[in-house]
Amino acid sequence: MDIKIYSNVSGNTKTVKLDMYYDVVVDENLLVSPTENIFYIKLSTTARDTDNLTYKDKLIYATNTLSLNSTKQSAVDSSNAYSSIDTMITDYLYDYISGHTADQFSSGVTAKSPMEI
Numbered sequence: 001m002d003i004k005i006y007s008n009v010s011g012n013t014k015t016v017k018l019d020m021y022y023d024v025v026v027d028e029n030l031l032v033s034p035t036e037n038i039f040y041i042k043l044s045t046t047a048r049d050t051d052n053l054t055y056k057d058k059l060i061y062a063t064n065t066l067s068l069n070s071t072k073q074s075a076v077d078s079s080n081a082y083s084s085i086d087t088m089i090t091d092y093l094y095d096y097i098s099g100h101t102a103d104q105f106s107s108g109v110t111a112k113s114p115m116e117i
Helices: 084-100
Strands: 002-006 013-026 036-045 058-062
Touching: 002 084, 013 084, 036 084, 058 084
Parallel strands: none
Antiparallel strands: 002 013, 013 036, 036 058
16 A cells, blocks of 8 residues: 655655565464464655655554654654554654654654655
């Protein structure tokens, strides 16, 4: 799925690609079952930030995989898991677009400038 981000100011559009993956892990050492189903979401973009730096792909495994170093949400100072997949994706997109300061909300992240649109 492609998520389009449009700027009213510049008239430009950038795209963030959202892919959902499904893997089956087979491991005789798993405690519950020899087979475990794993779902994850990958966010990627070819857009650059205002410092002309690229974005690293983000892998999201669960609603407790928070956008800032898996410790905090980006839009708010919260270490709570996301309440839904929709709020999780919205927060990750917020972080892609808005960027964040170094160690934002004491999360340990490095600074990331906003997306150039």
